[in-house]
Every structure is written in C-alpha cells, then in structure tokens.
Amino acid sequence: MIQPLPVGLGEVRVSRDPSQQLCVYGLGSCVAVFLYAPGAPAVGLAHVVLPRSPGLNGGESAEPGRYADQAVPRLVTELAKAGVRQTALRAAIAGGAAVLGFTSAIGEQNVQAVREQLRGFGIPIEQEDVGGQRGRSVLFDAFQRKLDVRMLSAPNIDI
Amino acid sequence: MSEGADPHAIGPVLADLLGVPVELTEREGKRLHLRDLPQLAGPPDAPSVAVYLSDEVGFGLQVLLLFPLRDARALGDLMIGCGASSEQILDACREIGNVVAGRFLSDLADASHRRLTPTPPQSTVDMAGAVISSVVASSPGGTRLRSLAIRLHAADRSIEATLVLLQGRMAT
Numbered sequence: 383m384i385q386p387l388p389v390g391l392g393e394v395r396v397s398r399d400p401s402q403q404l405c406v407y408g409l410g411s412c413v414a415v416f417l418y419a420p421g422a423p424a425v426g427l428a429h430v431v432l433p434r435s436p437g438l439n440g441g442e443s444a445e446p447g448r449y450a451d452q453a454v455p456r457l458v459t460e461l462a463k464a465g466v467r468q469t470a471l472r473a474a475i476a477g478g479a480a481v482l483g484f485t486s487a488i489g490e491q492n493v494q495a496v497r498e499q500l501r502g503f504g505i506p507i508e509q510e511d512v513g514g515q516r517g518r519s520v521l522f523d524a525f526q527r528k529l530d531v532r533m534l535s536a537p538n539i540d541i
Numbered sequence: 542m543s544e545g546a547d548p549h550a551i552g553p554v555l556a557d558l559l560g561v562p563v564e565l566t567e568r569e570g571k572r573l574h575l576r577d578l579p580q581l582a583g584p585p586d587a588p589s590v591a592v593y594l595s596d597e598v599g600f601g602l603q604v605l606l607l608f609p610l611r612d613a614r615a616l617g618d619l620m621i622g623c624g625a626s627s628e629q630i631l632d633a634c635r636e637i638g639n640v641v642a643g644r645f646l647s648d649l650a651d652a653s654h655r656r657l658t659p660t661p662p663q664s665t666v667d668m669a670g671a672v673i674s675s676v677v678a679s680s681p682g683g684t685r686l687r688s689l690a691i692r693l694h695a696a697d698r699s700i701e702a703t704l705v706l707l708q709g710r711m712a713t
Contacts, residue, residue: 390576391578407584408673409671412678431575479671481675518668534668
C-alpha cells in the first residue's frame with residue numbers, strides 16, 4: 383500500500399521505503415527537487431523555498447531545504463549516506479509558478495538556482511514541470527521513478 | 542504586529558458591513574514553523590479563493606485572505622444573493638479584502654502619522670498552500686506573520702476564512 387509522505391517548506395527527506403510516496407501538496411513558487419537513481423535503495427526530496435542562502439554566518443539554515451544552494455548539496459549527501467552514488471543520480475523538478483502574478487521572479491529564480499546546483503553536481507534533469515501561474519501538487523512514484531503532477535483545472539475555475 | 546494595529550478590530554467592521562456576527566480567533570498560539578505554513582488555511586491542496594493586498598508606500602504590510610470555495614460561494618450568497626456568478630463572488634471576496642486591509646492601514650497610519658493606502662486587491666482561485674507559500678517566499682527576511690480564523694455567522698451556516706498578516710520593515 384502506497385503511503386504519501388508530505389515534505390514541508392524547507393524540508394529535505396530521504397525515503398528507503400518504496401511504498402512511501404514523497405510528495406508536496408500545494409506547491410507555488412517553491413520548487414520540489416526529487417533525486418533518484420535506477421535500482422537505488424532510496425529516493426530523496428527537497429522542498430526549496432528560495433534560490434540562495436544569505437550566507438552571512440556561513441552556516442546552514444535550520445531548514446536545510448529552504449535555499450537551493452544548500453538543499454541540493456544536502457540532499458546529495460543524505461542520499462550518499464543511504465547508499466546512492468552521486469554519479470547515478472537523476473532529477474525530477476516541479477514548481478516555480480507565478481501564483482498571483484507577483485511572485486514570478488521568485489519562482490523563476492528558484493528554478494534557475496536548482497538547475498545550476500544540479501548542473502554543478504552533474505545530475506541530469508529527466509523530468510520537469512515548472513513555471514506557469516498555477517499551484518501544483520507533486521508526487522513521486524518510486525517504483526516507476528515517475529513524477530505525478532496535479533493541478534486545479536486550468537485555465538478557468540468556476541467557483 | 543505593529544503598534545496601533547489590532548487584528549481583532551476588523552471584527553466589528555465586518556459585522557457592520559455584512560450584518561452578521563463575526564468571530565475572530567488567533568490561529569496559532571504556538572510558534573509557526575516554516576514547514577507547516579502551507580497548512581494555515583487547511584489542506585494545502587484545497588481549492589480556495591485568495592485575495593492579496595499590500596500597502597502602496599512600502600510600509601511592509603501584506604494582507605492575504607483565503608476562502609475555501611464553498612465559503613466563497615456562501616459569501617457571494619450573503620453579499621449578492623443566491624446565484625451569484627463567479628466574477629461576482631470574486632468581487633465579494635475582494636471587497637472583504639479591501640475592508641480588512643483598509644482597516645489595518647488606517648490603524649497603522651494613525652500610529653505612524655503617515656498616509657497609507659492599500660494596493661488594488663489581486664485575486665486568484667488556486668491551492669491554498671501554493672498561495673500562502675508563494676507570499677511567504679516573496680516576503681523579505683524578518684517579516685512577522687500572524688494568522689487568524691474568521692467566522693461569519695450567517696443565518697443558515699457559518700462562513701469561514703483565513704486571514705494571514707505579514708509585516709516587514711517599514712521603507713524609509
């Protein structure tokens with residue numbers, strides 16, 4: 383039986399149980415970064431809120447997934463601890479929407495920052511659903527290594 | 542929040558406008574954690590009408606109102622009458638947003654001796670958590686957040702909404 387495992391704002395989670403479905407409900411300008419590898423014993427998800435950490439104190443935020451430049455390295459490290467080789471990693475990303483219009487800059491910056499981080503680690507993006515103006519719920523099927531994206535019916539929603 | 546701005550002051554204003562008793566409850570007594578913010582208005586993927594306003598001169602105040610769809614419809618019934626169109630319902634929600642933001646900014650203007658006016662309300666129908674997290678993400682560091690549950694006691698049912706107030710540093 384599949385068990386959804388929601389990941390909150392700024393959180394990083396790794397699951398070794400394929401019956402757990404890492405997911406984010408109600409994703410707006412944030413970006414969900416799923417990392418996985420064929421045949422690997424674990425998958426991971428970071429719920430990125432902002433592109434870059436302030437970097438004032440040189441330390442990591444209390445929420446390791448909050449900033450893209452900390453979230454992706456942390457997720458790679460956590461997966462390595464779980465026995466997943468970095469060279470085998472693949473990524474699926476979703477989010478970065480301009481909900482309410484005015485958040486467009488943040489969403490785009492988040493997507494760009496995540497892409498840069500993944501490029502830096504040499505991790506290819508195999509699946510993505512980013513941008514637009516609507517919120518998303520995203521789930522990752524660990525069995526099929528497939529991203530499942532759900533949105534409210536677009537473009538117009540009758541109230 | 543800021544001196545002179547009491548969120549509970551909007552209760553009587555809404556009661557006068559709508560002609561029904563209004564109840565306001567602080568949503569969380571405990572500290573609000575970042576990870577949980579998308580759930581402030583219930584399930585984060587719940588379809589909701591969201592209304593957003595801020596102040597035009599950089600006082601750093603942001604007002605976000607979220608109505609679950611069924612409550613938005615009930616608000617339309619209350620303010621316009623049964624059979625209100627989607628656009629009329631959105632208008633009704635935006636009007637409540639105007640009233641709430643106007644009340645806050647009036648209090649803040651009195652306290653700061655500045656002239657403050659709200660931006661035109663922006664609205665959308667989307668997942669509540671997507672809207673909340675997007676507004677939080679776009680807010681500068683150090684922004685304070687409060688959340689209140691609003692309950693309008695209409696004759697045949699109660700209408701519920703969530704008010705999220707964010708206030709950052711005042712621009713000089």
